[in-house]
Structures are given as C-alpha cells and as structure tokens.
Amino acid sequence: MNFKHLSLAATTMVVASIVFWLGVKPILGAEVPVPPDFSYEETKPLGAVPFSHKFHVTAKKLQCPECHTKVFQMKKMAASKDMTMAKLNAGEFCGKCHDGKKAFATKDAKDCSRCHIKK
Numbered sequence: 001m002n003f004k005h006l007s008l009a010a011t012t013m014v015v016a017s018i019v020f021w022l023g024v025k026p027i028l029g030a031e032v033p034v035p036p037d038f039s040y041e042e043t044k045p046l047g048a049v050p051f052s053h054k055f056h057v058t059a060k061k062l063q064c065p066e067c068h069t070k071v072f073q074m075k076k077m078a079a080s081k082d083m084t085m086a087k088l089n090a091g092e093f094c095g096k097c098h099d100g101k102k103a104f105a106t107k108d109a110k111d112c113s114r115c116h117i118k119k
C-alpha cells in the first residue's frame with residue numbers, strides 16, 4: 001500500500017465514522033428515558049401539583065433544553081424550596097411558559113385547579 005492508498009483509507013474511515021455517528025445520534029436522543037410523573041406537595045392551602053414529563057415532552061413535543069437546565073435542574077424537587085407563586089407569576093420556573101401565552105397562566109383564578117389537584 002502506498003501513501004495515497006493509506007490516506008484514502010484514513011479518509012474513508014473518518015467519513016464512515018461521521019456517517020455512523022449521525023445515524024446513531026437521533027436514536028440515542030430518542031432513547032433518553034422520560035422520567036415518571038411526580039408531585040410537588042408544598043402547596044398549602046391548595047392541592048398538590050403533579051408534573052408530567054409524559055404530557056409536556058411526549059404530548060406537547062417540548063424539547064428537553066426548553067426546561068433543562070436553564071429553567072429546571074434534572075433533579076426532581078430541586079426547585080421546590082424556591083418555587084413560590086410570586087416567582088411563578090413573575091415568569092420563573094413553570095411561569096416561564098405558564099404566562100397566558102405559551103400555556104395557561106398561573107395568575108388566573110379559574111386555572112389554579114388545573115395545576116393544584118385536590119385529592
């Protein structure tokens with residue numbers, strides 16, 4: 001094998017691995033597991049607030065980076081200690097989208113019970 005053949009082989013390998021990576025990447029993306037639903041409980045006197053990845057990600061097709069990690073850490077309850085309705089109403093946390101434009105507002109009295117579920 002001369003020099004030309006060698007560099008051709010190297011180029012072929014580089015191209016092949018790029019093609020392979022591009023093929024694999026979307027599969028990896030789709031396989032990132034969607035965490036199960038959980039519930040915020042520091043909501044007195046109103047009911048607890050369940051959060052559903054399944055609804056937001058699978059049904060509403062929101063991408064992970066829309067929430068992670070600028071709005072929320074990938075750790076459930078991490079935001080709970082800082083999450084007050086005052087902050088939500090000011091556009092933080094859930095209020096980033098639940099502002100009456102992207103999604104139903106946190107300020108509307110008629111919509112409290114869409115998040116705060118009485119058991």
Ligand code: HEC
Nearest residue numbers: 032035056057062063064067072074075076077078079080
């Ligand atoms: C609509 C917003 C939103 C989107 C979109 C979203 N997440 Fe989350 N995720 C959250 C919230 C809220 C939490 C809990 C954070 C907290 O309580 O501080 C969370 C927590 C997590 C956790 C930690 C779960 C645990 O049990 O500790 C993982 C892992 C995670 N998300 C992965 C993902 C992945 C992967 C995607 C995309 C497929 C995604 N999330 C999309 C809002 C979102």
Ligand code: HEC
Nearest residue numbers: 040041042043044080083084085098106107108109112115
């Ligand atoms: C988009 C969902 C959502 C809507 C709509 C919503 N809340 Fe909340 N609320 C939350 C979350 C999340 C927390 C934080 C719970 C935690 O950290 O454990 C919370 C916490 C609270 C708390 C306890 C903390 C605090 O700030 O005093 C009260 C009281 C409350 N909400 C009242 C209301 C009222 C009243 C409405 C309607 C005007 C409302 N909420 C609408 C999600 C929502």
Ligand code: HEC
Nearest residue numbers: 049050051060062066067093094096097102103104114115
């Ligand atoms: C990245 C944007 C985004 C964030 C952040 C977000 N949501 Fe939503 N949420 C949506 C959209 C979009 C919808 C569907 C539109 C609507 O119902 O107004 C929705 C709908 C919902 C619904 C209605 C579900 C149903 O079955 O109809 C609930 C409950 C809810 N969100 C709770 C929350 C809570 C609690 C948080 C914070 C922990 C949160 N969301 C954060 C975008 C978001």
